[in-house]
Amino acid sequence: MDTTTVLDHLNTCYETKQPIDNDLIDTFTTSVNSHTPDLPQLISIINQILLGESNIDPMGMLVALLEKLLGNLSFKEILQVYPAEFILQYLVNYEENPVVNQLCLKILNLNLHDEQTQEFLRSNGVLIKLLEIYFKRNTPIGVLNQIEKLTSLLTTTEFALLVTPSYLQLFSSFRHVDDTTILARYLDYLTLILPKLKSVDPTLYQFTKREIDQIEDPLFLILLAQFYGKLLEQPINIEPPLNDFISLYVDGKLDELVKGELINVIAKMSYLDKYTSILEHSQLFKTHNLIKVFEHDQSDINLLSKANPDVIVQLNYSVYRDVLDNLSLFNDNLYLPILLNFIKSPVIFGLLSSQFNYLKFSGMSMDKLYLILLSMSEKGHTKEYLFNNLPNVITQYLLESEISNNQLWKLKLEIFTNLLSDPEVVGYAYWHDELNRVYELMKYGKSFRNVTKVDIMDETV
Numbered sequence: 001m002d003t004t005t006v007l008d009h010l011n012t013c014y015e016t017k018q019p020i021d022n023d024l025i026d027t028f029t030t031s032v033n034s035h036t037p038d039l040p041q042l043i044s045i046i047n048q049i050l051l052g053e054s055n056i057d058p059m060g061m062l063v064a065l066l067e068k069l070l071g072n073l074s075f076k077e078i079l080q081v082y083p084a085e086f087i088l089q090y091l092v093n094y095e096e097n098p099v100v101n102q103l104c105l106k107i108l109n110l111n112l113h114d115e116q117t118q119e120f121l122r123s124n125g126v127l128i129k130l131l132e133i134y135f136k137r138n139t140p141i142g143v144l145n146q147i148e149k150l151t152s153l154l155t156t157t158e159f160a161l162l163v164t165p166s167y168l169q170l171f172s173s174f175r176h177v178d179d180t181t182i183l184a185r186y187l188d189y190l191t192l193i194l195p196k197l198k199s200v201d202p203t204l205y206q207f208t209k210r211e212i213d214q215i216e217d218p219l220f221l222i223l224l225a226q227f228y229g230k231l232l233e234q235p236i237n238i239e240p241p242l243n244d245f246i247s248l249y250v251d252g253k254l255d256e257l258v259k260g261e262l263i264n265v266i267a268k269m270s271y272l273d274k275y276t277s278i279l280e281h282s283q284l285f286k287t288h289n290l291i292k293v294f295e296h297d298q299s300d301i302n303l304l305s306k307a308n309p310d311v312i313v314q315l316n317y318s319v320y321r322d323v324l325d326n327l328s329l330f331n332d333n334l335y336l337p338i339l340l341n342f343i344k345s346p347v348i349f350g351l352l353s354s355q356f357n358y359l360k361f362s363g364m365s366m367d368k369l370y371l372i373l374l375s376m377s378e379k380g381h382t383k384e385y386l387f388n389n390l391p392n393v394i395t396q397y398l399l400e401s402e403i404s405n406n407q408l409w410k411l412k413l414e415i416f417t418n419l420l421s422d423p424e425v426v427g428y429a430y431w432h433d434e435l436n437r438v439y440e441l442m443k444y445g446k447s448f449r450n451v452t453k454v455d456i457m458d459e460t461v
Contacts, residue, residue, distance in 0.1 A: 003037050006025070006028050007042060010042075010062075020049075028065065034072045039073075040081065044081075046062050046065065046066045070110055075114045091104050094140070098143060112154065113158070135182055174186045187224065208240075218257055222257060225245065229264060232268055232269060263306060264306065267306035267308070276315075285307070286315075302337075304338045306341065309344050310347075325351075344379050353389075356390065358390060366408055371411070374411055374415050377419050378418055383428075387428065420435055420436060
């Protein structure tokens with residue numbers, strides 16, 4: 001598109017205060033590259049519009065165009081258009097013009113790793129200025145997002161060169177504020193910088209049992225649980241707060257919504273060996289802490305549905321005799337997620353296997369049947385059982401069934417994908433050709449089993 005046309009349009013809009021043509025600007029934006037002529041003039045008129053009092057760009061199309069234009073310039077070239085003083089002014093005074101403030105942050109992010117950009121950040125103490133803005137309660141979400149983006153994009157080396165004792169002291173001061181909105185931001189920001197810090201004071205991330213118990217805002221406690229979930233594989237010690245959090249769960253002192261989020265964290269912990277001792281110490285999976293599952297308690301159901309079944313059995317070998325064998329796993333749909341989870345445990349499946357028979361499956365609804373088959377298709381021991389003990393189920397419900405429901409069709413395709421993924425399973429060879437034929441028909445619309453291979457030379461002739 002002709003740059004002159006766009007320049008004339010923008011100048012006219014600026015003078016007449018008429019809204020810009022969104023389609024024109026959007027089309028032009030997609031065509032911008034390093035060879036686009038009149039870049040300085042374009043940037044100049046856009047700046048005038050953005051800094052003006054009239055809102056003739058309500059959709060933010062000019063900001064997107066300006067980002068594209070600036071993306072073709074180095075930071076050194078950008079400083080010729082936007083003096084350092086201008087960028088600093090709008091970085092600090094975001095209330096004056098939030099749009100321009102975000103633009104200045106985007107300018108930094110566009111060329112963040114350039115030597116000139118790093119020197120600008122270092123010599124002007126930009127990081128601590130942004131930290132102050134980040135922890136002001138009224139800072140717009142767009143500004144918060146750009147600050148988070150800049151922080152996350154910094155490499156560990158860059159961050160180390162920019163961080164000062166004053167910066168760390170200021171950040172630490174937000175650890176004990178009473179405002180849970182600011183505390184939530186603190187968690188978000190700490191998540192970003194923890195991997196970049198060479199040494200960390202544990203008190204920055206270890207909330208005590210007393211602190212957790214005294215926080216009345218369930219939303220913050222949910223965010224705190226999510227925070228620890230993100231840190232599970234970080235090389236830091238979060239065992240004390242995890243112990244305390246789980247202790248409050250066991251003692252029934254957490255809101256139901258908070259318990260739901262903590263269960264997600266516990267489920268992740270159960271798949272990481274280093275946290276098994278915490279789960280054992282808490283006695284979370286002992287029978288006396290699972291009694292409410294018989295009353296359809298949602299927390300107990302979620303816990304037994306999401307946690308690693310092998311770890312549950314390891315920490316409470318009598319869980320089958322005391323709990324699972326007394327639940328109507330096949331008939332009560334509320335317990336179905338528990339069944340789907342424990343199918344993955346060779347120990348529990350061995351105890352349940354006698355109930356996995358054609359008669360049982362033939363009385364199920366198709367959605368329930370396919371969910372169980374999907375779970376069975378994910379592990380070697382259940383694939384082997386399916387291949388060798390349930391031939392009628394495979395034939396009737398996988399090979400010969402016609403599925404029109406889109407959701408069931410996707411489940412069926414996923415089952416086939418899983419069953420065909422492990423040739424080492426006993427029985428795989430027997431079923432492979434028929435399973436693969438139907439799989440190809442479902443995925444590609446035709447089977448390639450009997451397609452004649454054409455020699456390349458013959459095809460050329």
